[in-house]
Amino acid sequence: MNFVLFLAVLMFLESDAIKLLKLANPIDLTWSFTSNSFYTKNTHPFLLTKQTSRLSEDGTWYAQNEFCTGEHVGTHFNAPYHRNRQGYKVHEIPLKHLIAHGIKVDLRLQTKRLKNKSVLLPQHLEKWVRTHGPIQQYTVLLVQFHWSQYYNNKTLYLGAKNDYELSFPGISKSAAEWIVKTKKIVGVGVDTAAVDKGIYNSEISKKILLDNNVYVLENLNIPAKFPDDNFALYVLPMKIFDGTGAPLRIIAVPEENVTKGVIIAVVPWYTHVVVLTISCLWFYVQVFLRN
Ligand SMILES: *[C@@H]1O[C@H](CO)[C@@H](O)[C@H](O)[C@H]1NC(C)=O
Ligand SMILES: *[C@@H]1O[C@H](CO)[C@@H](O)[C@H](O)[C@H]1NC(C)=O
Numbered sequence: 001m002n003f004v005l006f007l008a009v010l011m012f013l014e015s016d017a018i019k020l021l022k023l024a025n026p027i028d029l030t031w032s033f034t035s036n037s038f039y040t041k042n043t044h045p046f047l048l049t050k051q052t053s054r055l056s057e058d059g060t061w062y063a064q065n066e067f068c069t070g071e072h073v074g075t076h077f078n079a080p081y082h083r084n085r086q087g088y089k090v091h092e093i094p095l096k097h098l099i100a101h102g103i104k105v106d107l108r109l110q111t112k113r114l115k116n117k118s119v120l121l122p123q124h125l126e127k128w129v130r131t132h133g134p135i136q137q138y139t140v141l142l143v144q145f146h147w148s149q150y151y152n153n154k155t156l157y158l159g160a161k162n163d164y165e166l167s168f169p170g171i172s173k174s175a176a177e178w179i180v181k182t183k184k185i186v187g188v189g190v191d192t193a194a195v196d197k198g199i200y201n202s203e204i205s206k207k208i209l210l211d212n213n214v215y216v217l218e219n220l221n222i223p224a225k226f227p228d229d230n231f232a233l234y235v236l237p238m239k240i241f242d243g244t245g246a247p248l249r250i251i252a253v254p255e256e257n258v259t260k261g262v263i264i265a266v267v268p269w270y271t272h273v274v275v276l277t278i279s280c281l282w283f284y285v286q287v288f289l290r291n
């Protein structure tokens with residue numbers, strides 16, 4: 001009995017409980033899918049049809065809908081295969097690329113000044129590295145232009161004069177080249193309708209990313225206050241077989257300092273070694289010598 005208690009305490013001290021506690025406050029970066037979800041002129045808008053919703057005579061409820069949508073509508077995932085014949089299709093993306101480290105470059109000040117002409121440049125990425133340290137393997141980069149605030153006003157969000165002249169901030173060609181050269185960034189997401197500044201002008205940066213098997217996330221909902229570093233991203237596109245893109249659910253989980261972690265953090269490493277050694281000896285004595 002003593003032994004069981006001892007093991008329980010030990011398991012608590014040496015377990016990953018602390019790491020789990022750190023995942024306490026997830027943030028949803030997804031816009032809900034509605035008939036207002038942004039879609040380009042060649043795609044089918046998101047359309048939800050109520051098929052059934054009724055209370056039957058015995059008082060039980062039954063509701064069911066159908067939806068129809070293009071792959072590239074609203075908050076969505078662009079698989080490399082969209083513009084790269086050899087690239088991953090949606091169902092082929094490795095899970096390591098989808099559950100990944102998140103980093104964010106914040107362009108609040110520049111966008112305030114330049115509005116729809118604000119672009120991500122290599123110097124912004126270099127500044128991020130100088131401030132936060134080297135980029136880790138399997139990282140997803142979010143670029144925050146603070147454009148989500150316009151999402152509910154299509155005129156402001158798309159800056160559209162007409163279908164062919166959209167204008168909003170974007171990622172420059174040189175920044176896209178910088179990103180793929182790291183060979184560590186597996187995906188890039190933006191809080192605008194497209195990676196390139198005004199999509200009908202060009203898709204140069206998007207093509208550079210997809211050509212290098214870096215996936216692209218568009219129409220993200222990034223809150224005004226959101227960390228620049230130290231968060232995990234769960235990038236979960238609908239697993240469409242052979243998909244070129246898909247509706248996306250994306251959730252960020254910032255790391256937080258948890259006071260319950262104090263015990264582990266305060267106790268120095270050699271205490272763990274001593275505790276583990278004693279417990280192994282205890283186990284050996286109990287199990288083998290007693291027999
Ligand atoms: C969107 O913003 C424009 C410019 O500020 C404004 O004129 C228009 O009324 C807004 N539309 C809606 C639906 O709020
Ligand atoms: C940016 O927005 C301004 C003002 O809304 C507009 O006049 C201009 O044409 C837009 N810029 C581009 C590059 O489309």
Ligand SMILES: *[C@@H]1O[C@H](CO)[C@@H](O)[C@H](O)[C@H]1NC(C)=O
Pocket residue numbers: 230255256257
């Ligand atoms: C956690 O604490 C460290 C050290 O006090 C601090 O540098 C860091 O910014 C904190 N992180 C968060 C997410 O609050």
